Amino acid sequence: MSSQTIESADDRVPPLSLPAGALSRSDRRYEYEVGVDPPDIEPIEHQIRLDFINGERIRADHLLSDYNHWAYDADDASTDPWLRGPAKPNGLQFAEESCLNRVREEERFFECPEDSAVIADAPVYLGAQLEEVREHANTESALEKARERRVNWYRESIPGKNLYQILKKSSYGTLISGGKGPSLATAALTEDNVFEGTVVVSEDTDPKKYARQQNLPEEFVYRESEFSHADSDPAPSIVDFGIELPAPLLIGCFVNGSRYPFIPWGDGLTCSCPYKHDQAWRVMCKHELLASNICGFESSSIFIPKARGIDIPHRARRFVSPEIAATHRPTTN
Ligand SMILES: [Zn+2]
Secondary structure (H helix, E strand, C coil): CCCEEECCCCCCCCCEEECHHHCCCCCCCCCCCCCCCCCCCCHHHHHHHHHHHHCCCCCHHHCECCCCHHHCCCCCHHHCCCCCCCCCCHHHHHHHHHHHHHHHHHHHHHHCCCCHHHHCCCCHHHHHHHHHHHHCCCHHHHHHHHHHHHHHHHHHHHHHHHHHHHCECCCCHHHHCCCCHHHCCHHHHHHHCEEEEEEEECCCCCHHHHHHHHCCCHHHEEEHHHCCCCCCCCCCCCHHHCCCCCEEEEEEECCCCCEEEEEEECCEEEECCHHHHHCCCCCCCHHHHHHHHHHHHHHCCCECCCCEECCCCHHHHECCCHHHHHHCCCCCC
8 A cells, every 4th residue: 555656757657656664754654563564774774874875985905804793792892803804994883883872862762661752752663662561561671671682783783793794705795896906996886786777567567568668668677576586585575565566666786696676665775685684683785785885975865876777766766764864973982
């Protein structure tokens, strides 16, 4: 059921029909159900994207060669893999600081779990957790457990099990390798990895026939089954997000041969790759890291620049929530 329909400037292109979960939380049509809808884009995810947009470009010589997240302990600074490895990119330093800031900012939700006016401001997942806490027989211990899980996510899981993992040569490195190392020109990022404006049609539509009918270039009209996530279990489909097809969408075509749609969701976009969706707590995949770098260096904006293809509505390229972008300032301690 679509809640917002965005007409395309080009009348050959179908409108973008968005579900309530793709809207901003301040939009009165916004609606999101934890446990039913695909994971929301948490405020920290928007902030981390902004941190990497504002940070230096990630080069091959920033990446970890071997890193085992089991060896990482947030309470033991000597386990930081960047201590003895490459220089830690400042985007990652900003992101780690943003995580710690959120721990401090979210304290108030744990202090007044009964105050629904305060909880209304909490990220949706946390709000649902606190609601469960209130129904628990032993509220105090349930609250303490919920707080521990949340703090652990910010301090340990996001850096150690997610961001450090994608900042490996075997992960992000596969998108920027090209063998050019630190001298890799900014342009090479977008020569090897291309964001394409496309129209995605339903499985029972013939893309070529649709392209002819609409007078669109047929190489940019796809069925979802042509993308790399189609055969993978953890990856949700575009329809799972409630996006109506045909839809104008941005597709990332990556140097390693994979192609993933970026789905309008949670006031931004989410990559549809299996890595991102295999674990709901993951806040970034290597494709989103690349998109952040490209936003920072190609356009200095929260919109992913389209390199080729069909002109699609701006909303299909808006990577970060404008509300969060207006207030977030990357900092290091
Ligand atoms: Zn991805």
